[in-house]
Structures are given as C-alpha cells and as structure tokens.
Amino acid sequence: MISNTNKFKQLAEEKQSRIVNACISEFAENDYETASMNTVVNQAGISKGSLFNYFQSKSILYNHIYKLALREVKTYLRKVRDETAQLPFNERLSKIVDSGVQFIGEHPRLARIYFRLVYSGDSPNREKIVTELQAMSEEYLGNIIQDAMDRNELDPNLDKTQSVFFLDAVLNRFLKEYHEVMNQRSQDTFDKEEWIKGITKLFTKGLS
Amino acid sequence: MISNTNKFKQLAEEKQSRIVNACISEFAENDYETASMNTVVNQAGISKGSLFNYFQSKSILYNHIYKLALREVKTYLRKVRDETAQLPFNERLSKIVDSGVQFIGEHPRLARIYFRLVYSGDSPNREKIVTELQAMSEEYLGNIIQDAMDRNELDPNLDKTQSVFFLDAVLNRFLKEYHEVMNQRSQDTFDKEEWIKGITKLFTKGLS
DNA sequence: TGATAAATTGACCACCTGGTCAATAGTGCT
DNA sequence: AGCACTATTGACCAGGTGGTCAATTTATCA
Structure with a gap:
C-alpha cells in the first residue's frame, strides 16, 4: 500500500x-x-x-524509468573503473571514454534519456537529479584524478573540483556528439580513436 | 506580401x-x-x-526571436575578438570567457534561450540551427586558436577541429553553469576569476 | 461628415493532454 | 455453479493547445 x-x-x-x-x-x-x-x-x-x-502519475513513471537508466549507467561506470584501477591516467581515461561510447552503442535510448535529462528542460525533480548526477561525477572522476595525482601523473596542486568539471564537460559533450552522429549522420567520417587520443592528450598535458 | x-x-x-x-x-x-x-x-x-x-505560426515567431538573440550574441563576440586581437592566447581566452559572463549578466533571458536551444529539445529547425552555431563556433574559436598557433603559443601540429571542440565544450558548459548559478544559488561561493584562470591554464598547457 | 479600407479583436474550432472511475472481465475458492 | 475479490478497460472529464475568421474598431481621405 x-x-x-x-x-x-x-x-x-x-x-x-x-x-x-x-x-x-x-x-x-x-x-x-x-x-x-x-x-x-x-x-x-x-x-x-x-x-x-x-x-x-506521469512524473512517478518518469522517475521509475530514469532510475532504471541511471542504474544501468552506474553499473557500467563502476565496472570500467575497477577494471582500470591499475592503469596509468591516460590509458585509464581512454578506457573510460571508450566504455562510454560502447554504452551508447548498446543502449542508445537510455543514453538519449540521459542527455535529455542533463542538458535539457523540465523533467520533474530535475534540479535534485542533476545535483545527484553532479555528485556522482564528482566522486567518480574525482577518484580517477586523485589516483593520478597520488602517482604524480598529474599536478599534485590541481584544483580537483575544477579539473573534474572540465573533464566532465568534455566527456559529456563528446559522448553527446557521438550519440548524435551515430543516430543520424554519416558515421564513417567519425574517427573515434583519434578523438579519444585527443581527449587524453588534452588532459594529461593540461592537468600535469 | x-x-x-x-x-x-x-x-x-x-x-x-x-x-x-x-x-x-x-x-x-x-x-x-x-x-x-x-x-x-x-x-x-x-x-x-x-x-x-x-x-x-509559432515556429515562425520562434525563428524571429532566436535570430534576434543570435544577432546579439554575435555582436558581442565580434567585439571582444577584435578588441583582443593583439593579446597573447591566455589573456585573450580570459577576456573571451569574461565577456561571456558579462553577456549572461546583461541578457539573462537571451542566454537562457540560447542554452535551451543548444542543449535541449525540440525547437523547430533545431538541427539546422545547431549546425549553423557549430560553424560559427568553429570559425570563431578556430581563428583564435590559429592566431595562437601562428605565434607559436600553441602546438603548431594541433588538430584544430578537435581543439575547437574541446574549447567550445568547456566554455559552453562553464557559461551554462554560471548562468544557472546566477539564476538561483548562492552567488557568493562562485569565484569567477579562479575559474577563468583554471580554464585558460588547462588550454594553454593542454594545447601547447 | 461619411464612405472606404485597414487593423484589431476574441469567440470559436478541432485536437490533444494527464488523469478518473463505473463497468466489465478474469481468477480462485467452496 | 455461484460467490467474492481483483485486474483491466476505455469512455469521459476539465483544461490547455495552435490557429481561424466574421465582426468590430480605428485610420484615411474626399
């Protein structure tokens, strides 16, 4: 009841x-x-x-679906984090981006719901959800960066909040772009590997 | 007629x-x-x-308003680009971010329409508009980066498309965050200068 | 002033929305 | 078979949508 x-x-x-x-x-x-x-x-x-x-109600239904999508994403992220714990920062970052790409390939509709939620409009409890997602990202990417700082792969004086923000911004935007490209445009002109290389290079150099 | x-x-x-x-x-x-x-x-x-x-129709009206907003943004961007043509990359980038912040302060509603359009949903002609905006950004940030490459401030072998994309991602996301913070949360905890410093550092190092 | 033309109005249309609830169909038990 | 209880249905509701157009107001000019 x-x-x-x-x-x-x-x-x-x-x-x-x-x-x-x-x-x-x-x-x-x-x-x-x-x-x-x-x-x-x-x-x-x-x-x-x-x-x-x-x-x-509609909003209760939406909540159910959103939580389901989020659970799926979390499982994915946790898996790749644990599997790459021993790798150096640049390789680790590559794997993370790659797993994002893979997730989108396997769950395009869930990805779309996710992007809709993060970037857009007026889902119910949007603020609460986005705050929750930010905390999640802060914790997730924060750990990755902290590990790299501890190993002297990145500047130990980094502002972690900022670094996480920048990384999150680029990763999300890249995955969103990838998602849109997959959904409609000529997929052949999109050199995934080259982009992953570019991202890791920007951050390994930029945060060192 | x-x-x-x-x-x-x-x-x-x-x-x-x-x-x-x-x-x-x-x-x-x-x-x-x-x-x-x-x-x-x-x-x-x-x-x-x-x-x-x-x-x-509604969509024609929307188009009128959107174009109006875009015109305003363009004027702003053009102004800051020309005013900073002589500055080194990091200072120039700072000014650009700063002018974005200023624009949001002066035209919060236009900024909101812009972010809604870019990040969200289902405006009519969305695809066409977004492509147009991307071309604009490619041209604008592309020039900034090219100038810096020509002066040997950045790696002359940079993939320009990628660099522009990353820069665009971080700038847009930062401004969106700033916009949302301004609109609701405690504005005092937000150290604008510190963030601008962080952004310029990331890219001057990351793209050098 | 009166006639003609142009601008403005708002009641109205068909359609769609999230949500309700009396009526019906289905199930399990004695 | 008959009863009780639950699960399922879909016609229906109030309220909102973008858009229309005959009727009315306002402006123009002789």
Missing part, C-alpha cells in the same frame, strides 16, 4: 518489459512534457487505466 | 518591443513546445488574432 510501484512489480515479467520498453522509447523520443501517456499505453498494448493503476 | 514579418516591422516601435519582450520571456522560461502563445498574447497586451497576423 505504501509503495504503489509494487503493483507494477507484481505483474508478469513479459508485461513489465513491454511497458518499460514503451516508456523508454517515448521518453527517449520526446522530452518530459511532450511525451504522451497515450502513446505509451498504445505502444505497450495496455489500457490507460492500467498504466495509472501501476504508476499514479 | 512575400515576407510577412513586414507587417510586424511596420508596427509602432513601442508595440514591437512589447511583443518581443513577451516572447523573450516566454521562450526563456519554457522550451518551444511548452511555451504558450496565449501567454505571449496576454503579456504583450494584444489579441491572439494580431499575433498570428504578424507571425503566421
């Missing part, structure tokens, strides 16, 4: 994933205000009443 | 600016889909019929 997403969790798996799928598509293609519950309902092949029975 | 914004341009100046003002506010506070023509009309103190007489 307290948590009403229980109603949803008690559904048959197949039905759950039909619904989740429809939601992901809709929230990937439209931003929050424009996404339509009617479309979700039709896509999922259930009635409107049911959807609002499982999730009391 | 061909260009129907003529109808608008022939209005009394005072009325024009009342309308433009209302539009800027509405498009700054909401993204394209959510912005309401009714609100514009009420704010401007004119009838709906009139507005649709001056601009045949």
Whole structure:
C-alpha cells in the first residue's frame, strides 16, 4: 500500500518489459512534457487505466524509468573503473571514454534519456537529479584524478573540483556528439580513436 | 506580401518591443513546445488574432526571436575578438570567457534561450540551427586558436577541429553553469576569476 | 461628415493532454 | 455453479493547445 510501484512489480515479467520498453522509447523520443501517456499505453498494448493503476502519475513513471537508466549507467561506470584501477591516467581515461561510447552503442535510448535529462528542460525533480548526477561525477572522476595525482601523473596542486568539471564537460559533450552522429549522420567520417587520443592528450598535458 | 514579418516591422516601435519582450520571456522560461502563445498574447497586451497576423505560426515567431538573440550574441563576440586581437592566447581566452559572463549578466533571458536551444529539445529547425552555431563556433574559436598557433603559443601540429571542440565544450558548459548559478544559488561561493584562470591554464598547457 | 479600407479583436474550432472511475472481465475458492 | 475479490478497460472529464475568421474598431481621405 505504501509503495504503489509494487503493483507494477507484481505483474508478469513479459508485461513489465513491454511497458518499460514503451516508456523508454517515448521518453527517449520526446522530452518530459511532450511525451504522451497515450502513446505509451498504445505502444505497450495496455489500457490507460492500467498504466495509472501501476504508476499514479506521469512524473512517478518518469522517475521509475530514469532510475532504471541511471542504474544501468552506474553499473557500467563502476565496472570500467575497477577494471582500470591499475592503469596509468591516460590509458585509464581512454578506457573510460571508450566504455562510454560502447554504452551508447548498446543502449542508445537510455543514453538519449540521459542527455535529455542533463542538458535539457523540465523533467520533474530535475534540479535534485542533476545535483545527484553532479555528485556522482564528482566522486567518480574525482577518484580517477586523485589516483593520478597520488602517482604524480598529474599536478599534485590541481584544483580537483575544477579539473573534474572540465573533464566532465568534455566527456559529456563528446559522448553527446557521438550519440548524435551515430543516430543520424554519416558515421564513417567519425574517427573515434583519434578523438579519444585527443581527449587524453588534452588532459594529461593540461592537468600535469 | 512575400515576407510577412513586414507587417510586424511596420508596427509602432513601442508595440514591437512589447511583443518581443513577451516572447523573450516566454521562450526563456519554457522550451518551444511548452511555451504558450496565449501567454505571449496576454503579456504583450494584444489579441491572439494580431499575433498570428504578424507571425503566421509559432515556429515562425520562434525563428524571429532566436535570430534576434543570435544577432546579439554575435555582436558581442565580434567585439571582444577584435578588441583582443593583439593579446597573447591566455589573456585573450580570459577576456573571451569574461565577456561571456558579462553577456549572461546583461541578457539573462537571451542566454537562457540560447542554452535551451543548444542543449535541449525540440525547437523547430533545431538541427539546422545547431549546425549553423557549430560553424560559427568553429570559425570563431578556430581563428583564435590559429592566431595562437601562428605565434607559436600553441602546438603548431594541433588538430584544430578537435581543439575547437574541446574549447567550445568547456566554455559552453562553464557559461551554462554560471548562468544557472546566477539564476538561483548562492552567488557568493562562485569565484569567477579562479575559474577563468583554471580554464585558460588547462588550454594553454593542454594545447601547447 | 461619411464612405472606404485597414487593423484589431476574441469567440470559436478541432485536437490533444494527464488523469478518473463505473463497468466489465478474469481468477480462485467452496 | 455461484460467490467474492481483483485486474483491466476505455469512455469521459476539465483544461490547455495552435490557429481561424466574421465582426468590430480605428485610420484615411474626399
């Protein structure tokens, strides 16, 4: 009774994933205000009443989907962080960028929801979520940079907050660009490796 | 008859600016889909019929406002570029960032429309506009970087496209952050000078 | 002043939105 | 089979949207 997403969790798996799928598509293609519950309902092949029975409101549904996307991203990031713990900064950074690229390839719709959320508009609780994401990035990239500082690969007097911010800015923007290129334009002219090299070079030199 | 914004341009100046003002506010506070023509009309103190007489559709109106904002930005950028042509790269970059900060202070609503457009959603012609903006940035920052390369302040073998992209990413993200901080949070904890220093350091070292 | 033309109005349109709830279908138990 | 309980449906609601156009006000000129 307290948590009403229980109603949803008690559904048959197949039905759950039909619904989740429809939601992901809709929230990937439209931003929050424009996404339509009617479309979700039709896509999922259930009635409107049911959807609002499982999730009391659009914003609650959005929250569910967003958290699901975030969980997926986090798993990915944690994995690559742990796998690269022993590598020097530049190689480590390369792997991180590369795993971002890979994630986008595997989960383009989740990536789109993520970028929509970070860069855009008016999702509910946007401020709270963005703050949360920033803290996450601060912690994640902060650790990477701290490790490199400890090994004297980077300037030990770095302003860590700033460095994280810059790194985050470039990584996010690059991945966003990559995502958009993948989605539409001629993918052949995009030399991924060359870009990853450029990014690592900028930061290994710029922060040393 | 061909260009129907003529109808608008022939209005009394005072009325024009009342309308433009209302539009800027509405498009700054909401993204394209959510912005309401009714609100514009009420704010401007004119009838709906009139507005649709001056601009045949919402998207045409949006285009008018966006171009106006862009013109303002361009003027600003051109000015600072010319004024700093003689300065070394790091000083020049500082001035550019600083002028961005200043622009945001003077035109917060235009800045907001700009960030909405670049980072977000579903404005009409978004792709075309973003491509246009990228070309603009490529040309603008490209020149700054080329000048510095010519003076041996930066690595003469730089990949210019990449360098511009990175610089653009950090500048835009920083200004967006600044804009958001100005709009809501405690402005006192934000040490602008320290950040500008950090940005110039990252790029003078990273691209040298 | 009166007639003609141009500008302005706002009630109205079809359509879509998130959300509701009485009615119906389905399930499990005796 | 009959009962009780739950899950599901979709017509329906109030409110908002971009856009229209006959009717009215305002400006122009003889």
